[in-house]
Amino acid sequence: MTLEEKRDELVEDLSIIEDPQERFAYIIDNAKSQKPLADEFKNDAFRIEGCQSQLWLVPSFEDGKCYFETDSDAVITKGVAGLLTQLYSGYAPEEIIAIPPDFLAQVGVTQHLTPNRRNGLSNVWNKIKAFAEHCLKEV
Incomplete structure (x- = not known):
């Protein structure tokens, strides 16, 4: 499945949920199903700045593809960041760079987040994109 197809599938899944509170319940369930990061990664090297809660993003690059893991002490933050990491993990850097996460606004997620969230x-996307750009230079 291409990254574009995966994004479209996620948009379809989220669009079915019309009620914003139910959509966030889905996002929270997603967060609860995510494996927590090992404590060794919960440090300033992986911390996302500009977020009121603690949020970490751990990138890796294997066999020409980028992978991302995330964790947060706030379940909504973890869930929304998790949507991005689940979407972009397993794809080539050029694919990631070509598809920004504007779908979250399209399905009404970002409109219901606080400015800090x-x-x-936005900083999660910037880190994902910067890592993909770095990997592209390494290939």
């Missing part, structure tokens, strides 16, 4: 989410 929107800022944190």
